Amino acid sequence: MEERIMDLIREKKRVVAPALVLVFIFYFMLPLSLLFFPDVMNQTSIIPGLTWAWLYGFLQIPMTLLMAWVYHLKAKQFDRKIEEIKREELS
């Protein structure tokens, strides 16, 4: 049983870890891009009135919500499989 559990956890990590890295990159690129390409960031983006900087900033919000949702889905799967294992092995 432990093997199965560890396998499951590893599988979950395989999704979650990259996602987290993605979040971090997206997040930290904001200050970093302001550092490295300030001019580009201050140009008006595809949305009139908003610079890339602002757009990027706004995008952090939907990004957060989206990633939270992704995690939620994966975790639900994970929970279900754990329940299965519990039922099989421990009953």
Next chain:
Amino acid sequence: MNLTYFLFFICIIVCTLIITYWAAKRSNTANRFYTAAGSLTGFQNGMAIAGDFISAASFLGIVGMIAISGFDGFLYSIGFLVSYIVVLFLVAEPVHRLGKYSLGDVICSRFPSNQMRLIMAIGAFIISILYMIPQLVASGFLLRLLLDIDYSISVLIIGGLMTIYVVFGGMVATSWVQIVKTVVLMSGTFLLSLIVFSNFQWDISSLVDRVKEGTPLGEDFFLPGHQFDNPIEFFSLQLALVLGTAGLPHILIRLFTVRNTLEVRRSLISSTWIIGIFYLMTLVLGLGTVALLGYETLIAVDPTGNLAAPLLARAVGGDFLLAFVSAIAFTTIVAVVAGLVISATTAFSHDIFHHILKKGKSTEKEQLKAARWTALGIGLISTLFALQLEAINVTFLVSLTFVVAAASNFPVLILTIYWKRFTQIGAITGMVSGLLASLLLVILGPHIMNVDGGWIVRDSVISLYNPGIIAIPIGFLGAYLGTIFSTKRKQSTEEFRQFYIQSQTGITSRRESS
């Protein structure tokens, strides 16, 4: 301000608190000082978490920062929000599975030891005080605005009242305080934003134009960099913000109040939504302040920007709206204070008093008394500190708390859950080093050590306002070194495996021998 309006202000606060009381009574949750487990739905808990989190800093401070510095102020909001991902991905479910009442429970489930509890409790205590101070500062400002009295007196009055309220068990320790406050806050802010928009006939570009007129930064207002010209400063702040929430005890203990991990996730997602929407609205309010009130006016009344939101309310709605918005702000503060004191007193009376001093043998009454004394202590200490901090935007103060949390609790928590080789000694050294480093760096930094207006009138040793980028690695380093150099009390692989499985899945296998 008129006495009538002040009475109105009091009236709204009283009404909100009374409604909270009814809501709490109705749900039959015991008015226990500790959290009541398992009775809230995910969404309700999410509202409670948002309530605990959105403090005066978010409401008053950020609006002010955006009004003064534009983009850089908005970055605070982003940092605060994204930190929830870190909590959700890394910390939430394990914490829920491993602990019952306090963070100390979580760490001690792997390293049971009284020393550990003590350190964790002290950490929680410090963080709560640090989070509390800006709340008192903000309420001091508010009262000063409303009643036109001196800041110090305001702080004393507020501090005194809050302490009394908290000590004498007005502390309805249920999540309903937070939930009602969230509802009131969100609706109030929403309506205020609508008012701002309608002032510009719902045309954003005209809002933007007026903003540019209202600020001395002019066109540049929307450019980043007005606050953080130093990229390191920038980065350091972002780091502290994104990792800090995962180290805040009073937020994490909210993960104990729901039934299962599904609800934990739901809570966090709900609170993320709520907080996200809230920060969008504060952006509107910040811009609105600049546009409708003007930078100069704002600075004239309050150079820290703490009062931006109420002043905006007065500009668009007169004394009536000012009273209302101030009441909302005040309720927000009271709610957060309540949450903070709960977590701090839990740490003290549960971890220190019950486990350590009384070796697990104290009655609930005794614990309650201990909790009350702790509350008194916190109130006093925070008030004393708040008195000295008249010149700072409260968001700064809160971000300092985040640094401390990110440097002390966060590394220890992460390493406990995920690092196989982590030892008890490592945990202790990690906590201690993180705490010391962050506190020290703040003291040595320009907030405190400032030639003009700081506590210590000297040139600051460190130029970073936000020492996260130094303190957080120190915390991790401390934990690492402590682990490497501790030879005894290592855990076997098997033990860690059991622990890991439990933290990840909730399955506790009790096989003695197979």
Next chain:
Amino acid sequence: MKDLTIILFERLGLLLVIAFVLTRTPGFKSLLYREFSLKMSLVHALVFGIFGIASTVTGIMISEQGEIIHAFVIFPVADGQLIVSLSLVAIVIAGLLGGPIVGLGAGLIAGIHLMFLGGVGWLANGMVNPLTGLLAGMTARFFSNERVISPLKALFIGVFPPVLQMQLLLIIYTTGDNMVDIVDRIGLPLVLSNSIAIAIFTTMIRVVMKEQENEAAIATKQALTIAEEALPFLKKDSNKDVANGLANLLYERLELAAVSVTNKQEVLAHKGLGDKHHLIGESIKTPLAFKAIETKKMQVTYLKTDISCEEEKCPLEAAIIIPITEAEEVTNLITFYFRKSQHITPVELMLAEGLGQFISNQLTVLTTEKLKAHIRDAELRNLQAQINPHFLFNTLQLIASLFREDPTTARHITLQLANYMRFNLRLVSKSLVELEKECEHVQAYTSIIQERFRGRLQIDFMMPDDVSGIFIPPSTIQPLVENAVQHGLKNVTDQAKVEIKMVKADGELSVTVRDNGSGFPKHILPLVSHTPLVDNQNGGTGIYNVNQRLVHLIGESARLHIRNLSSGGSEVRFSIPIANQLEEGQVSG
């Protein structure tokens, strides 16, 4: 601001007066207690919506220059004027009482009216009402589980809707600074007046509901009291007594014009108005009464004609006829008469129905009890009738032994035995016999016994001269004598004496049987008449049996009193009343 506040309170006063009058009308009261249904909700919404409109009409206007216009707001106002309406009071109450649907509905009605009236802020006014109604409805259940929310809670909740209204005004109207000033002016007064008005109105509604509840409580109490008091009347034996008792009780308690009790053919009792011509013994004429008998259901009439009383001036105009059933058959009718048909209210109808049920049930229970008593009596008699085999055996032996020596005595004894057995048979078939017959029974027994124990036993028998018209349960004296002979004289060889005495005094007949034997053993004494003692053949049960039959048929007063005499021996005694000479039906059993 102060002026505005005062004016608002004045107008509120007006509204509350109207509201108060409204709550006094029976229509409103019934409104509060109807069950939940979509239709009722819409009706509620309508009522409260109209009230909201009335609140707007009694509101005030503020002119462009900021002056307060005192006139009622009946016609659409000019563009620059602002209506200050108190409609939120009604809407919040609608939501709190009736839930989201009622709140929304009432809000829509009031809101549309406001929009129609126009003026500054028409949209805000129009929007805030439905919104408030909806929110109040949704949160009402959240705060309180009572039927009507407490006024205090309503007070606090009432603070928020005007705040919402002000915010809406600010959102929608931002041309110039005007609105800010206006909000400053009217904000606080509205908050204050609204919340207080809501609290007061809620209190009024609570009062109404309390009244209704009190009424219901009183009616219930009355019904239960009547039921309790009716019980003793129902237990009476004579139908006439029962009828009279019930009629009197109901007439007094229910304040009816008249009450009559009938059986299937004729009137048994009538109390109240019209007793001059609704006579006892008169046969039933009303077709409605026959219908009640036939359908076994309660009948109500509001028309004088249905009562079909011949007397022109009969003051009785309406009636409720209640059939009383016993074992599925209607045996009696109780009629409530009223002077006016309006006097028949749901309370009376409910009471009538309930009483009918109750009395029917009670009669069934009583019948069952009587039946049980009869059965028991019959059982006991059957038991008693079993002749002691030893007695028969001994007596036959006696006859046989006397046969040759003293044939006359033998014949005498044989005849006495025959008599004895005849009486035993009679025992089974009747529950009461004339005292003379019982005395003969006893004497039959004693002759046999005296012959058997000739010389050793003396039996004295004393009875009053006139024993006519006295009835006694059969075989109550003989077993006592038998017991005295068998047990009392068990250990006595001669000079045994049994004394049987019957005395008439004070309307009672007392019977005493004494012996001069060894008396009852001490430990048996308290038990003797209460439990059948089974150690001796038949002897113990005899006394128990007699006692049971006496008590069941006549009552506790007739129970056996047993004691040991100080001079040695025992005494068993009982007395029965003579006065209540029971009807023939009883005698034949």
